Amino acid sequence: MSLKGFKSHPYIPNSVEEVQNDMLREIGLNNLEDLHAEIPEEIKLKENMNLPKAIGSEYELKRHVQDILKKNKTCDSNINFLGGGCWQHYVPALCDEINSRGEFLTAYGGESYNDFGRFQTLFEYQSLVAELVDMDVVNVPTMDGPQAVATALRMAGRITGKKEVLVPALMDKDKFMIINNYCKSALRLIEVDYNIENGQLNLEDLKNKINNQTAAVFFENPSFFGFIEENGQQISDIAHEAGALSVVFVDPSSLGVLKPPSQYGADIVAGELQPLGMHMNYGGGQAGFMATRDEEKFVMEFPSRLFGVTSTIVEGEYGFGDVAYDRTSFGHHRHEGKEYVGTQTALWGITAGVYLATMGPEGMFELGQTIMQNVQYAIKKLDEIENIKASFFNSTFFKEFVVDFNKTGKTVEEINKSLIEKGVFGGKDLSKDFPQFGQTALYCVTEIHTKDDIDKLVCTLKECL
Amino acid sequence: MKRINRDLKVRKNFHQAKWDEPIIFELTKKGERGILVPKANSEIVDMVGDGVSKIPNGMFRDEAPKLPEISQARVLRHYIRLSQMTLGADVNIEIGQGTCTVKYSPKVNEQLARLPEMTEIHPLQDESTVQGILEIMYKTDIFFREISGMDRFNFQPSGGSQAIMVMAAIARAYHESRGEGDIRDEIITTIYSHPSDAAAPAVMGYKIIYINPDENGYPDLEAFKAATSERTAAFFIANPEDTGVYNTRVQEFTKIMKEVGALSCYDQANANGLLGVTRAKEAGFDMCFFNLHKTFSTPHGCGGPATGALGVLDYLVKFLPGPLIDFDGEKYYQNHEIVNNPYSIGKVRLFNGVAPVVLKAYSWIMSLGAEGLYEVAKIAVLNNNYMFKKLMSLDVVDAPYIVGKQRIEQVRYTIEKLYNDTGITTEDIQRRMMDFGMHYWSSHHPYYVPEPITLEPTETPSKEDMDEYIATLEHVFKEAYENPEIIKSAPHQSTCHQLNEESFDDPKQWAISWRSYLKKTTMQES
Numbered sequence: 001m002s003l004k005g006f007k008s009h010p011y012i013p014n015s016v017e018e019v020q021n022d023m024l025r026e027i028g029l030n031n032l033e034d035l036h037a038e039i040p041e042e043i044k045l046k047e048n049m050n051l052p053k054a055i056g057s058e059y060e061l062k063r064h065v066q067d068i069l070k071k072n073k074t075c076d077s078n079i080n081f082l083g084g085g086c087w088q089h090y091v092p093a094l095c096d097e098i099n100s101r102g103e104f105l106t107a108y109g110g111e112s113y114n115d116f117g118r119f120q121t122l123f124e125y126q127s128l129v130a131e132l133v134d135m136d137v138v139n140v141p142t143m144d145g146p147q148a149v150a151t152a153l154r155m156a157g158r159i160t161g162k163k164e165v166l167v168p169a170l171m172d173k174d175k176f177m178i179i180n181n182y183c184k185s186a187l188r189l190i191e192v193d194y195n196i197e198n199g200q201l202n203l204e205d206l207k208n209k210i211n212n213q214t215a216a217v218f219f220e221n222p223s224f225f226g227f228i229e230e231n232g233q234q235i236s237d238i239a240h241e242a243g244a245l246s247v248v249f250v251d252p253s254s255l256g257v258l259k260p261p262s263q264y265g266a267d268i269v270a271g272e273l274q275p276l277g278m279h280m281n282y283g284g285g286q287a288g289f290m291a292t293r294d295e296e297k298f299v300m301e302f303p304s305r306l307f308g309v310t311s312t313i314v315e316g317e318y319g320f321g322d323v324a325y326d327r328t329s330f331g332h333h334r335h336e337g338k339e340y341v342g343t344q345t346a347l348w349g350i351t352a353g354v355y356l357a358t359m360g361p362e363g364m365f366e367l368g369q370t371i372m373q374n375v376q377y378a379i380k381k382l383d384e385i386e387n388i389k390a391s392f393f394n395s396t397f398f399k400e401f402v403v404d405f406n407k408t409g410k411t412v413e414e415i416n417k418s419l420i421e422k423g424v425f426g427g428k429d430l431s432k433d434f435p436q437f438g439q440t441a442l443y444c445v446t447e448i449h450t451k452d453d454i455d456k457l458v459c460t461l462k463e464c465l
Numbered sequence: 466m467k468r469i470n471r472d473l474k475v476r477k478n479f480h481q482a483k484w485d486e487p488i489i490f491e492l493t494k495k496g497e498r499g500i501l502v503p504k505a506n507s508e509i510v511d512m513v514g515d516g517v518s519k520i521p522n523g524m525f526r527d528e529a530p531k532l533p534e535i536s537q538a539r540v541l542r543h544y545i546r547l548s549q550m551t552l553g554a555d556v557n558i559e560i561g562q563g564t565c566t567v568k569y570s571p572k573v574n575e576q577l578a579r580l581p582e583m584t585e586i587h588p589l590q591d592e593s594t595v596q597g598i599l600e601i602m603y604k605t606d607i608f609f610r611e612i613s614g615m616d617r618f619n620f621q622p623s624g625g626s627q628a629i630m631v632m633a634a635i636a637r638a639y640h641e642s643r644g645e646g647d648i649r650d651e652i653i654t655t656i657y658s659h660p661s662d663a664a665a666p667a668v669m670g671y672k673i674i675y676i677n678p679d680e681n682g683y684p685d686l687e688a689f690k691a692a693t694s695e696r697t698a699a700f701f702i703a704n705p706e707d708t709g710v711y712n713t714r715v716q717e718f719t720k721i722m723k724e725v726g727a728l729s730c731y732d733q734a735n736a737n738g739l740l741g742v743t744r745a746k747e748a749g750f751d752m753c754f755f756n757l758h759k760t761f762s763t764p765h766g767c768g769g770p771a772t773g774a775l776g777v778l779d780y781l782v783k784f785l786p787g788p789l790i791d792f793d794g795e796k797y798y799q800n801h802e803i804v805n806n807p808y809s810i811g812k813v814r815l816f817n818g819v820a821p822v823v824l825k826a827y828s829w830i831m832s833l834g835a836e837g838l839y840e841v842a843k844i845a846v847l848n849n850n851y852m853f854k855k856l857m858s859l860d861v862v863d864a865p866y867i868v869g870k871q872r873i874e875q876v877r878y879t880i881e882k883l884y885n886d887t888g889i890t891t892e893d894i895q896r897r898m899m900d901f902g903m904h905y906w907s908s909h910h911p912y913y914v915p916e917p918i919t920l921e922p923t924e925t926p927s928k929e930d931m932d933e934y935i936a937t938l939e940h941v942f943k944e945a946y947e948n949p950e951i952i953k954s955a956p957h958q959s960t961c962h963q964l965n966e967e968s969f970d971d972p973k974q975w976a977i978s979w980r981s982y983l984k985k986t987t988m989q990e991s
Contacts, residue, residue: 003741005840006833011569013927014844023847023928027854035846035871036742038711043747049611054834058573065828069582071597073590082587085815092500094541099766100579101548102555108565108765109906110552113899114481116960117551118767121544124489127979131531136981140768143623144815154668177811181634181786185670230521257517259526282598283588283816284770294981296972306977308969309488312962318488319964323975329664332910335673340664342626343758347766357489357540358499361529366502372516373505380512396519420591428589451506 002047005032006054075280075425079453083400083444084224084428085145085172086283087275089253089367090448092358095277099351112320119320122346123307125353129289132252132356132364133269134260136294139304141287141349145272146175148288149218149249150182151339152268155290155301156216156245157187158338165216165247166209168201170194172224173433187215199227199393206238214244216268221250221261225442226375226400227393228258236265252276252352253446254398256364257372268292277355278348287345287352300327303339370447371399374454378445381458387465392440399446403427406438408465416441418464424457474936479902480958482549489543490979493533499540531980550960552904554764558930560852561904563875563919564659564707566737566756570764574828578821588816592798598820599797603790605774605827612838613733613753614746615776619785620818625734626661627813628754628773629701632730633666634810635752635777635784636699639728642784642808649698649727655684657706657877660909662732671698682710682866686717693721699728704748705735707909707919708865709849709872719749728752728781736760737923738846738874741839745776752777761826772822783808788817841924846873848922848931855935856920861886861942865914875921877914880942884916889945889952891916896963897944897955901937 009015014023020032029035036044055061080088098104103117112119126138142148153165165183167176169191180189193205201219210217217239221229229235236246247268248261253275261269269291278285292298299306308323322328329337359367375397382390387407405412416426427443434440445454505516517525535543559567577583586595606618622628633652640649652671654662656678663673674692679685684702700722705711712718719729731745731753737760745753757763758771765771777785787803799817803809833841853876856862861883864876884890891907898905908917922931944952956962968974976982 003839004836005843006837007840009833009837009840011571011832012837012840012844012924013930014848014924015840019928020844020847023851027847027850029850032843032847035843035850036739036873038713038870038873039739039743040713040716043716043743045741045743045747048835048839049741051608051611051835051838052831054837055831058571058832061828061832062573062577064831065577065601065824066580066582068600069577069580069597069824071600072582072586073594074581074585075587075590076581076585078594080587080590082589084589086588088585088587090503094499094537094544096579097541098544098548100575101545103548103551103553104767105575106553106555106559106567106570106764107551107767108554108567109562109768110904111895111899112964113896113956113959113961114552114557114902114904115767116481117547117549120486120488120550121547122767124979126977127488127490128532130978130980134530136984137977143627146815174812174815178813178815181811181813182630182668185668228521228524230524233523255526255530257520257526259524260530264523279584280587281584282586282595282820284819284821286815287770294977299972299975299977308975308977309979309982310968310976311965313965314962317485317961319961321964321966321969323969323977325969329660330910334660334910335663335667337664339668340626340630340661342661342665343624343756343765343771344769345623345771346768348770350767353489354540354544356532357535357543358537359502359532360497360499360534361532362498362534363500363502364532365529366504369516370503370505372519373509373513376513376516376519377505377509396521416591420594425587425590425594447503451509 004048078423078425079456080425081427081443081457082425084442086280086286087444087446088280088448089275089446091277091279092355094358095351095354098354099347104347104350119307121350121353123309123320125349126307128353128356130291132255133291134262135269135291137299138289138291139302139306141273141289141345142304143288143344144286145249145288146178148270148290150179151303152247152270152290153179153183153216153218154186154339155268156247158301159297160215160243160245162213162215164188164190164213165218166190166192166206166214167218168192168194168220170199170223170225198395199223199225200230200395201235203231203234206235210238210242210244212243214242216245216247218247221248222254222398225393225402226397227395228398232261232264254368257368273348273352276352278351285348287348300324301338303328303341305341367447374449375399375401375445378454381454385458385462400442400444403441403443405440410465412439412441415464419460422460424460474933475940476901481902481960483960484546484550486543486546488979490533492535492539492543495534497534497536499535499537557902557904558926558934559904560920560922560926560934561898562906563921564735566759566921566923567765568762568923568925570762571829571832574825577828578824583821583824596797599790601824601827603792603797605823606790608830609755609774609776612740613776614744615753616779617782618774618776619789620772620774620823621786621814622773622775623814623819624769624771625754625756625773626665628775629661629732630665630668631775631786631813632752633669633671635781636728637669638784638808638810639781640698649696651696652699652701653692653697654701655706656913657708658701658703658732659734662701666701682708683712683714686714689718690721693725697725697727699730701730701732703732703735705873707877709874709876710866711873715748734759735874738842740842741835742842751781757822757826762829763822763825770819770822772819784810786810786813844924846871848924848926849874849876852920852922852931852935859939859942875919877908878918879914879916880918881915883942883945887945887949889949891918893952894941897941897952898937899956900958903934903937
C-alpha cells in the first residue's frame with residue numbers, strides 16, 4: 001500500500017496524528033484505511049493520485065499563482081473596447097468591500113433565522129432591480145443573461161400553453177445556442193428578420209411569422225448590436241394581439257435613460273446583472289435576472305427562489321423567507337416543480353443591490369448619459385477615418401455599435417492583432433457569426449472611457465490601416 | 466477577583482448580531498449621493514450635446530427609477546450590518562448544512578482571485594493576452610482528469626444543477642447521434658440523490674423514474690433492473706447518497722447501463738470523502754461532475770457564483786459545450802472545433818464559465834497535492850463517523866438503514882423518537898440550534914426519513930468543534946423533555962423571532978419586492 005496522507009495540514013485540524021488515533025479508538029477502528037472498508041477493493045486506488053506535490057507554504061503558493069496570472073494582460077493596463085455580453089464598467093469600491101465580507105462569501109443554504117442578512121440583502125436586490133425595471137417581482141439571480149431569457153421563454157410557454165417563440169435574427173449566436181439547448185424539449189425558436197438599413201426588428205416579417213402557436217415574441221433593448229430598438233410598443237402589441245407574451249432582454253445599465261420594457265408592453269423582462277458592480281472576471285461576473293408583474297400566473301411559473309418580506313411574532317420586526325417554495329424543484333414536487341433550481345449567482349445579486357443602492361436614481365441617469373455621449377463621440381470620430389464606417393446601422397446606439405472595416409482590405413482579425421501591439425483591445429470580431437456583414441466588429445464604449453482613450457483608438461486605427 | 470465560571474461546551478450566552486436594520490428604501494433622503502459618476506469630457510459634450518436627446522421618440526425614461534438616495538457611509542454601514550447578521554462558514558462551526566460540503570475556504574485563494582490580472586480581463590480578449598488564465602484552466606482540467614479518471618473536463622456549467630442538466634443534454638445528443646433519440650426518453654435516479662438529478666433531466670425532456678432504497682439503504686438493484694429498458698437514456702446517481710450510505714454494488718448498476726446501451730452519470734456533489742480513494746471511471750461511469758464551490762472550497766457565496774466541473778470519457782468529448790482549453794506545446798488556446806462540430810450541445814453558459822472559481826480550485830489543489838486530497842477524504846470520513854458514533858449513542862437519535870458500517874461524508878439521522886415522546890419536530894430543533902449559533906439542516910423534500918437531520922462535518926472542524934456541536938444538540942434534546950416551550954417558541958437569541966409564514970403562499974399577501982409590500986400593506990390599511 002503506497003497511499004499517504006498529509007499530516008498537520010493547516011486546513012485540516014484533525015490531520016494531527018495523535019488526534020486521529022484518539023478518534024479512531026473512540027469509534028472502534030484501528031486505522032484510517034478502515035474508514036473506507038465499504039468501498040470495493042477493485043475500485044479503490046492503490047497509489048496516490050498523480051498530481052503536483054503540494055506547494056510548501058502559503059507564500060510560495062501565492063507567488064506561484066501570481067506568476068501564472070502575470071501572463072494575463074489586463075483591461076486596466078490596456079484600453080479595452082470589447083463588450084458583447086460582458087462589459088467594462090467602473091465597479092464602485094463598496095461592491096468589492098461587501099462581496100468580499102467573509103460572512104456573505106461563505107454562507108450558503110441556512111434559514112432566515114441564521115442567514116438573515118443573506119435573505120434581506122437578496123430581498124433588497126430584488127426590490128432595487130424591481131424599481132429599475134418598473135415591475136413588482138424579481139428573482140434571486142440565475143446563471144447569466146441568456147439563462148434568464150431561456151427561463152423567461154419557458155415560463156411564457158407554460159403560461160400560454162404554446163410551443164413557438166420568435167427571436168431576433170440579430171442575436172448573439174452563443175446566447176441563441178444557450179437558449180436553444182435549454183428550451184429545445186419544450187419550444188421551437190424561430191428567427192425574425194431585421195431591417196437591413198437600421199437593424200430594427202422587421203415588423204412585417206414578425207407579423208408573417210406570428211401565429212396562434214406563438215408563446216412569446218422575444219427581443220432585446222438595446223440589441224446585441226447596440227442599437228436602441230425603437231418599436232418596442234408595436235412589437236409588444238403584435239405579440240399580445242396574437243395571444244403571445246412580450247419578453248424583452250435589457251441591459252440594466254441603460255435604464256437610467258431608457259424606458260424600461262414594462263412601459264412598452266413587456267410581460268417578462270430578462271437581463272444581465274454583470275454591469276451592476278461585477279468585474280469582468282474573464283466572464284465570471286455574469287448573472288441573470290427575470291422580472292414580472294405581481295400576478296399569480298407569473299409568480300407561480302418562476303423556477304427560482306423568490307425571497308419575500310413578512311412580519312414576525314414580535315411587533316416592529318421584519319422577517320424574510322421563500323415565497324411559494326413548493327413551486328421549485330426544492331419543494332415537495334421535485335422534478336414536477338418548475339424547471340430546476342440550485343446554486344447560481346446569489347453573491348452577484350447582493351453586489352448588484354449594493355451597486356444600485358450606491359448609484360441611486362441620479363447616478364443611473366448620469367451613467368447612461370455619459371455612456372451615450374462617449375459612444376456618439378466615438379462613432380463620430382471613427383466615421384472620420386477613411387474606409388471605416390462606425391455608423392453601420394442607421395439607428396441610435398447605447399453602449400455598443402458596429403464598425404464596418406470592409407473597405408479597408410484587412411480583416412478584423414488582422415486589425416485587432418495590430419491594435420493589441422499598441423495596447424488597444426479592438427471590438428468583437430463579427431465576421432464568423434455574421435458573415436453577411438463581412439468584416440465588421442462590435443465596439444463597446446462606456447463611462448470608463450475618457451476622450452483620450454477614444455482618441456487613442458482613432459489614432460491607432462489610422463496607423464494600423 | 467473571583468474566577469469566572471465558564472461552561473465552554475455549550476454557548477448558552479450566544480446572541481446573533483441583531484441590528485434591527487431598516488429596509489434600504491427606508492434610508493433614502495432626497496439629494497443624498499452614494500457615488501459620483503464620471504462625466505463626459507467637456508469637448509465631447511460640445512460636440513455631441515447631452516447625448517440623451519438622440520434617444521428615439523418614446524424610448525427616453527422620463528420618470529427616474531425610484532431607487533433610494535443614500536450617502537456612501539450609510540450604504541456601507543447598512544450592508545456591513547447585514548453581513549454581520551449572516552452566519553457564514555467563517556463565523557460558525559459549520560456542520561449543520563449536510564450535503565452542502567461547507568468547509569474552510571482559504572483566504573489566500575480569495576486574495577488571488579481578486580487580483581486585477583483575474584478581475585480585469587475580458588472573456589473575448591485575444592488568446593495571447595490571457596495565457597495565464599488559460600494555463601490555470603488547462604491545468605485544472607488535467608488535475609480533474611486524474612481525480613476522476615475521466616478524459617476531459619469542461620468548466621462552463623456554473624453550478625451542480627447546471628452540470629446535471631448538461632449531462633442530460635449530452636445523453637440526449639449521444640442517443641440522437643445513434644439514431645435512438647426518440648426511443649430513449651427515460652432517466653432513472655434515486656430518491657436519495659439530489660432533487661436536481663431528477664429536475665434538470667426533466668427540463669431536457671426526460672421522463673423520470675425513481676428507485677427506492679432497499680432495507681440496507683442501497684438503491685434497490687432489483688427495482689433498478691426492472692426499471693431499465695430500451696427506453697432508458699441514462700442513470701443519474703450520487704454515491705454516497707444523502708444518507709451517507711455508499712452503494713457497494715455501484716459497478717453492477719453501471720454494468721447494467723452499459724448492457725442496455727444507456728449512460729451512467731455520477732453526481733459527485735458528495736465527492737469530498739472519496740478524493741484519492743476511488744474514482745468515477747473505475748466504478749464504470751461515463752460522466753461525472755464536481756462542485757468546485759463545495760469539495761474544492763471556492764466557496765459558496767450565499768449560493769454562487771459556482772462551477773459544476775463536468776468530466777466525460779473520450780467518446781463523449783465531441784458532445785461537450787465549447788470551447789475547450791488546449792495547449793499546443795507553446796501556447797494555451799481555446800479549441801472551438803468542439804463547438805463547431807455537429808454533435809456538440811452548443812453552449813450552456815456565456816464564455817468559459819466562472820474562471821475565478823476555477824482559479825481558486827486550482828490554488829486549493831496546489832496547496833494540498835495528492836497526499837492532501839487523500840487526507841481531506843480520510844479526515845472528512847473520520848469526522849463523520851466520529852459524530853455518527855457519538856450521536857447514535859444518544860437515546861433519541863437513530864439513522865435508518867445498514868448498521869455497523871461506516872458512512873461516507875454525511876449522515877441523515879432521524880429524531881422520530883424525540884418527536885413521538887415530546888411532539889417537538891426537527892424544524893423546532895432547527896430553530897433552537899440557532900440560539901447557539903449553529904446551522905442545522907433537515908433534508909430535501911419530501912422527507913423520506915421521518916424527522917430528519919443531515920449533518921456533514923467535512924475535514925474542517927476540530928474534534929473540539931464537533932464535541933461542541935454534539936454537546937449543543939444534546940443540550941437541546943434534553944430541553945425538549947424538560948422545557949419544550951423554549952424550543953417551540955425558538956429562536957430567542959437570533960436575528961429575528963418566528964416568522965409569520967402564511968403570507969408566503971398567499972398571492973394577496975406575498976411581497977417579493979419592497980414596492981409590492983408597500984402596495985399591499987397600503988391597500989390593507991385603507
